[in-house]
Amino acid sequence: xxxxxxxxxxxxxxxxxxxxxxxxxxxxEAIATAQGIPHKFLxxxxxxxxxxxxxxxxxGGKGGYRLARPxxxxxxxxxxxxxxxxxVSVRGVRPPQLSYTGPARELLPLWIxxxxxxxxxxxxxxxxxxxxxxxxxxxxxxxxxxxxxxNPHAAE
Numbered sequence: 001x002x003x004x005x006x007x008x009x010x011x012x013x014x015x016x017x018x019x020x021x022x023x024x025x026x027x028x029e030a031i032a033t034a035q036g037i038p039h040k041f042l043x044x045x046x047x048x049x050x051x052x053x054x055x056x057x058x059x060g061g062k063g064g065y066r067l068a069r070p071x072x073x074x075x076x077x078x079x080x081x082x083x084x085x086x087x088v089s090v091r092g093v094r095p096p097q098l099s100y101t102g103p104a105r106e107l108l109p110l111w112i113x114x115x116x117x118x119x120x121x122x123x124x125x126x127x128x129x130x131x132x133x134x135x136x137x138x139x140x141x142x143x144x145x146x147x148x149x150x151n152p153h154a155a156e
Contacts, residue, residue: 001087001088001114001118003080004084005041006041006045006083006084007079007080007083007084009035009037009041009042009045010045010048010049010079010080010082010083010084011076011079011080011127011130012035012037013031013035013037013042013045013046013049013065014049014054014055014067014071014074014079014127015127015130015131016030016031016034016035017031017055017065017066017067017071018067018071018074018127018128018130018131019131020066022066022067022070023066024066025057025058025062025063025064025065025066026064026065026066027063027064027065028042028043028046028064028065030064031046031065045083046065048082048083049079049082049083050065052082052083053068053069053082054067054068054069054074054078054079054082055067055068056068067127070128071126071127071128071131072126072127072128073126074126074127075122075123075124075125075126075127076122076123076125076126076127076130077118077119077122077123079127080122087115087118087119087122088111088114088115088118088119090111095108095111095112095114095115096112098111121139121142124136124139125139
């Protein structure tokens, strides 16, 4: 799985909005500056997030963006799906739509297992969890494994 810049920026923008609070609108320029995101790119992402029901926008001097729902109700997976589509695909196809034959037959359950694990983590972790630095224990445990931080193919 690859997290695109678009998905990374969307999650970071959503976290800025979560940290600002439900009653506070934040201007796109402020989000872009705080997170080092190109402003024009962020505007397009925020538009997708607005159309996807994740953020609300308000025009005017006190305008800006805010989360459309409490951060406890928005999973990281939802943010990624709104801006990038399915969490896991193979050649742009969702795993259940694939079929393999011969020795490759067992790839399908492998891809389904990968998708299930990605969904389990990103679907259970909310914006509130990340913004409050309170990741679920199973996520924290996975991240604390020293092997998780290394690239097995990096030159040593």
